[in-house]
Amino acid sequence: MSQEIATIRVTRYRPEKDSQPFFQEYKVPYRHDMVVLDALNYIKAELDGSLTYRWSCRMGVCGSCGANIDGEPKLTCASFLHEFKDRTITVEPMSHFPVIKDLVVDMEDFMEKLVKIKPWIIRKKDSLVEEGEYRQSSKELDRYQQFSSCINCMLCYAACPIYGLNEKFLGPAATALAYRYIEDSRDQGKDIRFPIVHEIEGVWECTLVGECSVVCPKGVDPMLAIQRTKILGATNAIKSILMPRGGR
Amino acid sequence: MAENKHYPELRKRLTPGWWTANRHYAMYMVREWTSLFVALYSLIFIYGLSLWATGSRADFLNFLKNPAVIGFSLVALVFTMYHAATWFYLLGAVAPVKIGRSKTKPWQALILNLILLVIVSYLAIWLVVLR
Amino acid sequence: MKMETHKVAKLHAILWGIFSLGGMIAAFLLPVMIYMTAIAYPFGLWPFSRENPACPSCLTLVRDPSLLVTGHLLGALFVFVTIAGSLFHGIFRFQSALTEVGLLKYRRALEAVGYFIIFVGIIVLAYYLIAWYLNGTIT
Amino acid sequence: MEHHNHDIVIVGGGAAGLRAAIAAVELQPKMDVAVVSKVYPMRSHTVSAEGGMAAVTREYDNFDSHAYDTIKGSDFLADQDSVEFFVKEAPRESYQLEHWGCPFSRDPDGRISSRAFGGMSVKRTLFATDKIGFHLLHTLFQTSLKYENIHRYDEWFVTSLLVDKDRVEGVTAIEMRTGELVTILGKAVIIATGGCGRIFQFTTNGWIKTGDGMALAYRAGVPLKDMEMVQYHPTLLPNTGILITEAARGEGGHLLNKDGERFLKRYVPGKMELGPRDILSRAEMSEINAGRGFDGPYGSYVNLDLTHLGEITIEDKLPFVKELAEKYLGIDPAHEPIPVRPGQHYMMGGVHTDMHGFTGMPGLYAAGEAACVTMNGANRLGSNSLTECLVFGAAAGRAAAQSAMKEISPSFGNPVQGEAMMEEKRIFDQLLKHEQGERISGIRTEMQNEMEKDVGIYRDENSLKEACRIVGALKTRLKNGIVEDKDHVYNTELVSALELDFMLDVAETIPYSAVLRHESRGAHFRTEYTKRDDAHFLKHSMAYKTAGPPRIDYSPVMITRWKPEERVY
Structure with missing residues (x-):
């Protein structure tokens, strides 16, 4: 044969x-x-x-x-x-x-972006491990779980024409990971992380091509993370105008 | 760490025609360009109103009956519907509603929103004309 | 930790919010607007036609699209929201589409032209409507 | 030659290496730590661990129970002081990981969920669906980015340890991007390179698991301990060796033979599918040898049946199993059983260390699968290894930091510089320039097939002697191997050749250690000595590098409170 x-x-x-x-x-x-x-x-x-x-x-x-x-x-x-x-x-x-x-x-560019979004739990005050785990409900877990499934394979960057046109764009995976921490009930770093993702070359470059979410092999939806982050950005900006004195 | 670049960098840059590379990209670009018709319709309507403001109500009405204006508007309507459909679909993708264990699919959102569009359209007509 | 400064694009965030709202408006309200001005009125279809009780077989134009603007204040508001929202959305998006087909270098200029058109369009539209409201054309 | 200087050099960026790095800088914030990894750290093989990590976190559980289960699982070869240290540190490390953001699955009250696992007497395995390894690794990696004093050398391949008067002074490494050999000096070096599963043909291990760190220490004179103890996992996909997690059984999955029978009732009636891995793997082989397995294109197999668990349990608790079965077999585990057979999974043996990761050579530490503490003895219990990486990674990081505080920085002079030059010559002037000979890939395949055939689940005198002979011969042949790719930039073939060189050294210690152990204990099963023999072999084997074959010595097992007894489940 x-x-x-x-x-x-x-x-x-x-x-x-x-x-x-x-x-x-x-x-x-x-x-x-x-x-x-x-x-x-x-x-x-x-x-x-x-x-x-x-x-x-x-x-x-x-x-x-x-x-x-x-x-x-x-x-x-x-x-x-x-x-x-x-x-x-x-x-x-x-x-x-x-x-x-x-x-x-060469994926050094992503490695820099990853550090930039501070992908770690930020607490106002750390609890002692002796006190046991932070409690988190399955519902709270569900809010960020899919975004924590990113394997950093870079397919979403390869699929994103906006990144292809302008490599300064924070891009899909890094935003998905930022959003993963923003949505984590244990994290208290919004005030630190928002300014990073809400820079002009943070989420605002995205024009919703949507291909990132199509190619993701792990079912992460970076487009969703970016859109939700934009909504948070717009809401914050409007709030800060309506309530200039720390209405956040 | 590797700052020492001994060799010229090979990197494929996107050309202006990048969106012809696959179907998804092409659909995206069509969606983007439909926005031109949305904008132009609005500008044309404002121009029509200016005819009334500077002339008479009849000028405005005649302008609306101009075949060129009608023709363009019909094209704009098709593109607006395309815009609406993609928008509804994206809405479903970006904000899926969770029902029990499963989440709504984008196409379900599309259908729901199209029904909503019909209702909103009737309400608008009722509000501005029929009432 | 080093001090980092980030320029939050606050203005852009608000503009994006309006753009997004405009997308919603263009999707939900613009189709019916175009239908009324470009199909129903010129071709004498519903809702601008109504059966004449005297002549059941012939259609008579009983309402004209100037009702859109001059019918009620609510009608004028509908026109304003639909046209202004669609204009904002359409221009904003078209201008960004241009940056994606090789004009990224001219982004600033494109944005300037885009916002100028939006600004002028909306001001003109608002001017007419307010003027008509003030002189009683819109009731 | 370019050289870098740090306080601590960690070789390997998986769970143990990253945990060690964080522990060192948390103990001493000024500590300058280098993490040298041949891949980006998030590619490390920790990523593939699925089921969970064991720790006592519940009211119904206690340290003694976890310790006893581990020791019994080890067939009493574990050092009991290490095990006691391990079980006490385990909850701390788990909560620490949770505080760093690991997305653990949760109970309704918001606590970390726990599930049943093989050989564990209660539910104590904490999990994040069935991707704990992935989540643990990314959590550690992302957390490590917070510390500015952790310097990473991503995609640098360590080729040797630099030793001056029996003290470790650093490493030589190839920066893959440029292909340059560079020295990285440190006051302490921690080896955390994982196991060497790629020595075997059929393994769950990723391509990168080539025993580099084991070989580095071994060549520097540190013994490899208990190398004959190779864990075979009972549930691998027959073609690819992809792991189907033990959690599938922990959640209630059944192993079935050709007759649809839960055959484990003949082997581990008290535990059934939750028996330890060594016994389950042998049970499967017995069924297959008795003609009760299924025949497939990739050898005989048995079935792992999850169909009775229902779609919801599978989606919630075992989504990765579902994904793997769908992608690689085209079946839905909710409706069809998964074909599985046993294969190499883990090395209980490794670089000899005490429970602070110290190898006995000043400045040199090891942790994780690369190390042999020893807490796994002759058979590791599922879900103990991730916790082991955290507990002993942290311990090694702290111990290395404490020792580094007392030392002065090594300088780039002789003999270190001389050693580095020799290394450069060995790699670039000899190995890379070699023009004629056989492909290294052929030698690698022969090694893998030989280890599979003769150092497998069942072993005997003849098979092990044959393995010693063949691996020895392959070492000679490798001297004539050629690397076709002569470039310096990102030369993966050169790295493969160096890896194979490491693997052959490590592979050789396995049959040499095994042939002298005239008993069956845990994962080591001798067909001519089927009983455990505590009178003669309640001891660790220690393989030392010599100019010829490895020299095997022994060291005692630390027994504290649990006297060896017969191991029945």
């Missing part, structure tokens, strides 16, 4: 050798239950040890392996070869990020 074949076209860019990126095609033995990451691993082990990409958990939770697959940002570990026509699949680095090598992109 002849072995079925899938064709993988991968962007190659090795800054020490190449001045321009180019596509390289590899033929990979096809199995129905194979994901794109399996194909890349096959290439690296058997065909070309120099192919460069990131991966680790291969179960959709570490967030390392994002790429543009046939033009759409996806996790390579969660994209099955059988989902693609003709078994010919184009794999490119995620859009909007500088490319370090082949499929590996």
